[in-house]
Amino acid sequence: xxxxxxxxxxxxFLAELGDKTQLAIVSLSGTSNRPGAVFAGSALALVLxxxxxxxxxxxxxxxxxxxxxxxxxSVGFLILGARLILRSVGAQAESTEAVAxxxxxxxx
Amino acid sequence: MSTPEPPSHGPLSSGDLLGQTTQAxxxxxxxxxxxxxxxxxxVxxxxxxxxFLAELGDKTQLAALLLSAxxxxxxxxxxxxxLALICSSLVGVLLGRWLSRxxxxxxxxxAAGVLMVVLGLWLGRQAVLQLAADHLxxxxxRG
Numbered sequence: 001x002x003x004x005x006x007x008x009x010x011x012x013f014l015a016e017l018g019d020k021t022q023l024a025i026v027s028l029s030g031t032s033n034r035p036g037a038v039f040a041g042s043a044l045a046l047v048l049x050x051x052x053x054x055x056x057x058x059x060x061x062x063x064x065x066x067x068x069x070x071x072x073x074s075v076g077f078l079i080l081g082a083r084l085i086l087r088s089v090g091a092q093a094e095s096t097e098a099v100a101x102x103x104x105x106x107x108x
Numbered sequence: 109m110s111t112p113e114p115p116s117h118g119p120l121s122s123g124d125l126l127g128q129t130t131q132a133x134x135x136x137x138x139x140x141x142x143x144x145x146x147x148x149x150x151v152x153x154x155x156x157x158x159x160f161l162a163e164l165g166d167k168t169q170l171a172a173l174l175l176s177a178x179x180x181x182x183x184x185x186x187x188x189x190x191l192a193l194i195c196s197s198l199v200g201v202l203l204g205r206w207l208s209r210x211x212x213x214x215x216x217x218x219a220a221g222v223l224m225v226v227l228g229l230w231l232g233r234q235a236v237l238q239l240a241a242d243h244l245x246x247x248x249x250r251g
Binding site: 021029034070095 | 231234236
């Protein structure tokens, strides 16, 4: 039993390292200051997804095409990415503006 | 304008009304102020939805793994897989924290945004290619 547990753990852990999901988690946790929420959300989603995969097995792919799910995920990634880029651009514009304004006013 | 919105409990939280504040904290299950718990929930839901969708479409290899072991002990396999997934997400969160200490926020946001867009395009391309291949296969089977 322990051998099966260990082999499953190692296999899944190695398969997940560097996966797109983990990259998404890295960028989410790096850019929001709530690592606890990111960890709880990702852990719950991963366990739920694997539970659903295990429970439904092959029947899930007959109900809903995995490609449709992947398309939905890709749209989600695009939205999150665009939002992050826009935010970074906005922050940069703000900071340059602040610098420009700061040059007018005397320093502290 | 005369009343500040979030710290409206501010003057109340002194001495005699402390019991009330703790009760409010317990009922919402998160000790800090409501705005912070809202932000927590938003981050939580965003992460959960993204990861869930990304993993479900990608679940085939894990499902195969679970099915392959289903003859034996699916419970043990599920526990092992769950532990591994939780550990890998913990690694991801810690890696993100580490990067956020190394890089400036705007820089990291831009890099993460570009990474997300690239991942999204790649995922979408794969899904569309797969769909097209399936379509073509169905067409040749019919014709």
